[in-house]
Amino acid sequence: MKYQLIETSAEQIESDSDRMLARGAVTRIGTSSAQHVYCPEEGKKSSAVAEILEHQEAIQVILRALTSKESGVLSDASGIGAVGHRVVHGGEKFSQSVLMDREVVEEIEDCTELAPLHNPHNLRGYQAARRILPHAPHAAVFDTAFHQTMPPHAYLYGLPYVLYKRHGIRRYGFHGTSHRYVSWRSRVLLSKPREKTRLISCHLGNGASIAAIDRGRSLDTSMGFTPLEGLLMGTRCGDIDPSLIFFTMHKEGLVEYQMTALLNKHSGLFGVSGLSNDMAELLEEEKTGHERAHLAIEIFCYRVKKYIAAYMGVLGGVHAIIFTGGIGENAPSIRERCIRGLQFAGVGLDHQLNEQCVGREMDLSPGSATAKVLVIPTNEELIIARDTFRLVEDLS
């Protein structure tokens, strides 16, 4: 359970001066050795291990930290004006953030079939927070919502149409909040109005996806019905020929859950390299001549480039290519390899700037480039806080 406490208001949003007062995370909920890492804006990061058996207890632990005398940032919990929740799957029901009530919760439950691992988890967090903070409004911000603007020719698969009607089988896309944040930041950075920007956003982390964003609207994205499609990821395979699934199951004598685990947990950078799902580690190994580390990185960068070039076509040209996520923000050499050869399309990268840029917002292009290369550290929490604030404003 990750959280941030953010101070915001209409003026602060206008002047982009929202304040993050504290952030933290509770991991290993449900065990006797759960860990709470708490980090106030000013002051020292602290970490505590305790028995935290369920979400409600975790939220109480978080509130105690936020309101503690020594390192707290609030005098009491009533200082929390509203709570925004990340929800992975909003299906076709939700194309933007909403305030949560009984009806919305039921509709999110209806989407559970599409995200059986995540949605129930997200709802448990909400129910626990509602019990503890019953008077605060709660909002849901969906990973899929941003991509609901995709046109049918981008979101439909070449399968019998009736499957879409019956079971909602289509491309949904994920990382929407991140793509939305970086596309907004890039407009600020480029000083261009929304109506005049065509962007390609590359969220490259342990999960990775790319989006084509035209005038602030997602036109296409590489993740599909689930987060398995598209780019090569830490342990996920990304695009494959679907026939391989049946062929592999037959040849290796696998059953469904084993095949699912193979595609999600044994593939990607880890599966190809046989070493690790961590890009930093693979880059180190590559330097020492590790062949399969090299191969894994090559496949990764090649796929990114292929999607970037495809989305240039989708958009009819591009003003900026944005890199974000753990790899996108911190691995200069990967950025360079992902766009190598795209100069013909006006993409320009200042190699010195690129080398210098680790984990901070920067334009990496020479002035002559028509397609800029930007690095923008993502900030999904800020979007969640602002959406929640706006919904609450509308309410009052």
Place this chain on the structure above:
Amino acid sequence: MVPIGGEMEFRTIGIVGGGLMGRSIARELAADGRDAIVLELSEARVRECREALEADLDLELQKWGITETDKRIALRRIRFVASVEELSEVDLVIESIPDLMESKRRVMRELDGVLPKDRVIITNTETLSISEIGQASGRPDKVVGMHFLYPVAQTELVEVVRGIDTSDETFGVARHFADLLGKTIIEVFEYPGYVTTRAIVPLLNEAMYIVMEGVARAEDVDLALRHGFEMRVGPLEYADTIGLDRLMASMDHLFHELGEMKYRPCPLLRKLVRAGRLGKKSGRGFFVYDGDGNRVESGGGAR
């Protein structure tokens, strides 16, 4: 049991018996984030079972079903012990020892000595009477049967069996527990063989008769049923998987209880058991297997 929001939470589960079934249940529980304490007869058995668990996990790793991390987590969550006192604080006990009435009743008496009176005991049996087992537990209303099919991880079905004394509440606990494991449940009332064993045994027996009478080779009988009726495993390989001695014991039991000829074990089955060809666990039954339980080509199998 820690009741949260009116729900029962099973954090630590006791398992009696670290055999194939007990380990399989323990792995399911560990994968679901729960701790399992597995009781065995001796320190030597504790070591053996722990090694067997590691081998099970390595095999599953080879089949891509789990990751290295999953394996480490499972080894941390599953503990093997040799003393029944170690089970005194678990939320629930599943007994999963060989299907012999006397052993089951002895386990019940031992558990009754250490478990608080409100703890439910699930007995994993294929053919035995829950009512009779329950009598030895000092809490017959808290004893309920559960028949898992092998392999536990891949088979969604569990028969939940009510004995004559099993209370509705206890049945509810078993149902809830099976739900947590993601199993589909059927409710059955105590009767020899319940549904699954009673229905499958005559099929396995008939397949053996076909081989014995020289109508077809074991290989071809399995091929026919797999392809003809969309079975995942052929009946003879399935019999080898269960263990031919175990299968024979449950058939003898059904034959004895119900007195019907259709449950009388095929003479070929008796012959193989007497020869020590017990199936996968002994490396040879109707077919030949390697150490990992994979079929080895042997030119048609037993006849």
